[in-house]
Amino acid sequence: MPDGNPTISLESNGGFIVTENGKLPQHPESYWRTGIDFSKFPSLEEDIQVDVIIIGAGITGITSAYLLVNEGLKVAIIEAGEVLNGTTGHTTAKITAQHDLIYDEFIHNIGRSNARLYYEANMEALRFIKETVDRHKIDCDFSQQDAYIYATTEKYARKIEKEAEAYEKIGIEGGLVDSIPFDIAIQNALVMKKQAQFHPTKYLVHLLQTIKEKGGLVFENTTAVNVETGEQPVVLTKEDVRITADHVLTCTHFPFYEGAGLYSTRMHADRSYALAVKANKQYPGGIYISADEPTRSLRSVTINGEEMVLIVGENHKTGQGIETMEHYKALEQFGEEVFGLKEIVYRWSAQDLITLDKLPYIGELTSGQPNILIATGFRKWGMTNGTAAALLFRDIIMGYENNFEKLYTPSRFYAHPSLKNFFKENANVVGQLIKGKLDSPKTKPEDLSKGEGAVITLDGHRKGAYKDEEGKLHIVDTTCTHIGCEVEWNNGERTWDCPCHGSRFSFTGEVIEGPAEKPLQKYDYTMLDNLTSEDSGY
Known part of the structure; x- marks a missing residue:
């Protein structure tokens, strides 16, 4: 927030905040959380023993439980609040392996083969979601879409050209295009074919039902606070309940238990903002994201039978930058310029973690604790990375081979960029600490x-x-x-x-x-x- 911590006076009128361009909903609310019949789950009040305890009821935790109950294991999920009310409930819900400009950077920093593995892991996650939707006939607005990243400046046009070369090197289906179907003056764009989008909570509520039917346990308002390590680790809750298990899966956005991993020094938190809007112009299909900053991300969404547009972007480090309402106003202005806005129906924000090398940490928490696994640092691409994490968890627990285990292991270290970013991020922390005290x-x-x-x-x-x-x-x-x-x-x-x-x-x-x-x-x-x-x- 800005120096001096000024307040902002926002004119409220009938549940809306009046802005220069129209009205924003007064209170943030994610569309993915509305109109869904969420089951209410009890809190855990007595000690239990299971094969696998999963902490966190977002896409990673729920998908992991779904996979493991299908393997015949006794599984329990605990969630500190309500299911699907964290990052998963506030996502953009794109199912894609196009994660900004990343593949050229990965080729230079972690090698061509690892860059290819990252693409394969996320495409495997996309296929798993599609196959699961088809198998269970889940009504979750799943649709295949081409994904585009576009540049509005010469600087980022050159970066997109480099990214296109990276696509060719690792065999990604797609290529350069010179236009997108919006009133946005672009230099060029890069398309990745056959990606997708869906309604995440409709999808995951169905998986929760399957988990319950197969004997899985789900507990809300049950907060994990610590782990006693050992051959059978024990998760301790805020309510002094003990959960004994063969494996512990930490799927809590930020690991509630770090062991010796010191993850707070290896990641930073980043926020972004979303508007669901009724537009004057018809949406032409596809999913889009800008290469330039500030980020602009676009996709369609069907609300009450009407096609609307989801406008997302305005990334910044949590707790830093301009007044947060200004980010919503900037997205509103962009939407007005590109589409013409009839109404802003929902607004919400999300937070995710970014690791030193931009790869998620998925796997063994720390060396010597193979039965405590974590998944974190999805860099705002949790629909595929979270699903990939769940698939990897299943394979580790069941002893199946998985080609991506080494790629995602939390114990990895690439001197470049990890060392540079470690000092950069922790210098930022020190600066913020001193600034706040003064x-x-x-x-x-x-x-x-x-x-x-x-x-x-x-x-x-x-x-x-x-x-x-x-x-x-x-x-x-x-x-x-x-x-x-x-x-x-x-x-x-x-x-x-x-x-x-x-x-x-x-x-x-x-x-x-x-x-x-x-x-x-x-x-x-x-x-x-x-x-x-x-x-x-x-």
Whole structure:
């Protein structure tokens, strides 16, 4: 968020935020989470023993459970909140191996054969999803689409030419084109043939039903906090329940248990934004993403029988950059210029992790712990990478051969770019840590309007404040409970976001996303100059 932590005054009108171009929904809500009959699952209240315990109920965890119950194993999934309410429930839902400009970079950094393996792993994931949809006749709006990446500047046009050469070197079906069917002035574009899109939660709800029918267990509101290692590891929950298993699969976005992996130093968190819109112009088919920054990603989506457009982009590191509502406004402006907007129906945001070498970490958590596996760092391409992770997990557990195990192993290290990016990312963390400690915000509690939040100064201390629609103030300590960086206010989602490792907290201080495990300290604010901590020690 910007220096000085200013507040933004947003005019609300009938559940909408009035902007220069129209109206944005006042509250963020993912379309993938609406109109779906999500089963409610109990919390786990007693010790259990299973063959495999899976932590995290997104695409990786649910697909893993589906595969493993089909192998006859006793499987349990635990989810800290509700199923499909994390990154999977806020995705763009493209099923593609075209992951930005990546293959030329991979050829130079990890070699041609590994670049080819990455493509094959993601195409295998696409085929698995299609075959699963066909086998179970899942009504999830699956459709085959060609995928395009386009350049609007000479700089990125040259990069696309290099990427086209990489496609040819590793045998990807596609090639250069000089136009796309939008009112966007491009230099060139690159197409990857026979990719796809779908409705992710419709697909995964069906897999959940199959898991239940085959004896799999699913628990919501059950938070894993630690692992006792050994021949049969034990997952410990926040509720002091013990889950004993032969294998532990950590599919929690950020690993809740790092072992000696130190993953917080090997990844950074990145956010992006989405609008689902009714447009004046008909969508021509295909899925698209810009090579240039800021990112613009496009696909169609059918909502209540009407074809709409999903506009996604505006990437930035979590807790850093401009006021978050400005990202939504930028996407709105782009949509107006390209399509002409009738209405913005939904808006939401997502967060994912990016590793040092841009390959996900999938496999053994740390050396010597072969029965604790992780999957993280999907770089916003989780539909295929998450599915590839589940397929790899099944093969590791069942002892099947898998050509991608070495590619994804978390213990890998490529000196370039990993070493360079390690120092770069951790220098950024140090800079954010120092910046937050030196920050002296000028805003006071009485400056806030209803529905507004900001970093404030109260009795000489840096605090976070949010005034809800009833006028009640919610005060928290802004020191992140992970390593002590200072969180910033996210006015787009009404959350507190950490600029160091991407932890996110609700306006009341509860953890939304890790690596932080403990909530922000809350304060009881009754009157000015009278601040008392709800916890001792203040």
